[in-house]
Amino acid sequence: MAATVGRICGARLFKNYGIVSPQVCQLSTSTQGWTRNRKLFLSTLGVVGGGVGALLFALEQSVQASGSEAHPPHQPWSHDGWFKSLDHASVRRGYEVYKQVCKACHSLQYIAFRNLVNVTHTEEEAKAEAADVMIKDGPDEEGNYFERPGKLSDYLPSPYPNENAARAANNGAYPPDLSLICSGRKGGEDYIFSLLTGYVDAPAGIVLREGQNYNPYFPGGAISMAQVLFNEAAEYSDGTPATASQLAKDVATFLRWCSEPELDDRRLMTIKAIGIFSFLTAIIYYMKRHKWSTLKSRKLAYKPVTKN
Amino acid sequence: MSLWSTLNRGVFKRTSTFAVAIAAGSFFFERAFDVASVTIFESINKGKLWKDIKHKYEN
Numbered sequence: 001m002a003a004t005v006g007r008i009c010g011a012r013l014f015k016n017y018g019i020v021s022p023q024v025c026q027l028s029t030s031t032q033g034w035t036r037n038r039k040l041f042l043s044t045l046g047v048v049g050g051g052v053g054a055l056l057f058a059l060e061q062s063v064q065a066s067g068s069e070a071h072p073p074h075q076p077w078s079h080d081g082w083f084k085s086l087d088h089a090s091v092r093r094g095y096e097v098y099k100q101v102c103k104a105c106h107s108l109q110y111i112a113f114r115n116l117v118n119v120t121h122t123e124e125e126a127k128a129e130a131a132d133v134m135i136k137d138g139p140d141e142e143g144n145y146f147e148r149p150g151k152l153s154d155y156l157p158s159p160y161p162n163e164n165a166a167r168a169a170n171n172g173a174y175p176p177d178l179s180l181i182c183s184g185r186k187g188g189e190d191y192i193f194s195l196l197t198g199y200v201d202a203p204a205g206i207v208l209r210e211g212q213n214y215n216p217y218f219p220g221g222a223i224s225m226a227q228v229l230f231n232e233a234a235e236y237s238d239g240t241p242a243t244a245s246q247l248a249k250d251v252a253t254f255l256r257w258c259s260e261p262e263l264d265d266r267r268l269m270t271i272k273a274i275g276i277f278s279f280l281t282a283i284i285y286y287m288k289r290h291k292w293s294t295l296k297s298r299k300l301a302y303k304p305v306t307k308n
Numbered sequence: 309m310s311l312w313s314t315l316n317r318g319v320f321k322r323t324s325t326f327a328v329a330i331a332a333g334s335f336f337f338e339r340a341f342d343v344a345s346v347t348i349f350e351s352i353n354k355g356k357l358w359k360d361i362k363h364k365y366e367n
Contacts, residue, residue, distance in 0.1 A: 083348075083352045084356075085352075085353040085357055088360075088361055089356070118362075119358055122362065238364070267349065268345065271348055271349055272342075275341065275345060
């Protein structure tokens with residue numbers, strides 16, 4: 001590879017132009033200096049690169065169209081947009097939905113009670129939430145495992161001790177961990193919202209096995225999870241009417257927070273990056289104009305040698 | 309004597325004072341920039357952030 005590059009670029013790669021001369025001798029953008037090999041190499045590179053990109057795009061598009069599942073429509077999430085933070089009241093309600101509904105089957109093993117502090121709960125509330133659950137701890141001095149009330153540093157307890165237990169209790173289907181589900185599923189919160197509110201009767205010709213339900217947004221259509229979100233399926237502490245779509249929206253927002261707890265920081269960082277880079281761009285533009293001013297404003301005069 | 313030439317003579321000419329000026333300037337610039345960014349962020353997201361709803365849960 002290095003040899004090829006060296007052969008194409010020739011000695012120019014190693015040539016020392018000094019400090020000033022590159023500005024002068026490389027001003028020309030004509031291709032006169034390119035050898036035939038170099039032109040061939042660069043055009044091959046361009047054609048191959050563009051072709052591979054187009055092929056990947058076409059393959060991706062055809063895969064998207066080939067599935068049998070319905071594509072979730074896009075919902076107007078309050079955290080959609082370059083500068084929009086999560087709606088923390090909604091995240092808090094979503095946690096309540098998780099606690100009252102989802103927790104029966106789904107674990108949330110990468111979220112700790114301390115993560116809730118100053119996001120959805122005050123420290124006292126988070127401590128109370130943790131104290132409500134029993135955490136298996138141990139071994140103690142006699143080598144026994146014991147249960148104790150949770151602390152802030154504990155992770156949310158899982159409903160089943162392991163995957164096999166979860167499968168055995170759920171007709172062979174494994175309820176996935178929800179910590180990263182919002183980033184892990186195509187469509188993100190749109191998919192979760194559509195899935196939770198999209199249960200319908202199976203159309204004619206679709207055969208479901210026992211314990212399965214039909215949901216057009218689930219790949220394959222047959223899902224082992226039954227519809228869980230109905231009106232008043234959970235209770236909100238802030239008095240928001242608990243309709244099915246409200247529950248689905250809040251739990252999807254909560255799961256987006258679980259997947260990307262740094263989302264608010266990223267939105268803030270976007271503002272900072274735009275600010276600082278526009279500032280730097282202005283400086284660089286000024287510096288470029290400043291440095292080039294002598295070059296741009298010089299005049300070349302042809303002065304014939306006079307015969308004396 | 310204009311402000312610029314005073315600044316030039318008093319601060320920028322000597323490396324020691326110039327370095328101190330850069331350090332002090334970066335401190336104040338960063339502080340001001342952070343405050344301005346956070347203010348913009350919080351005004352865009354007014355009512356959605358934890359600091360806007362926490363008064364309901366603190367006693």
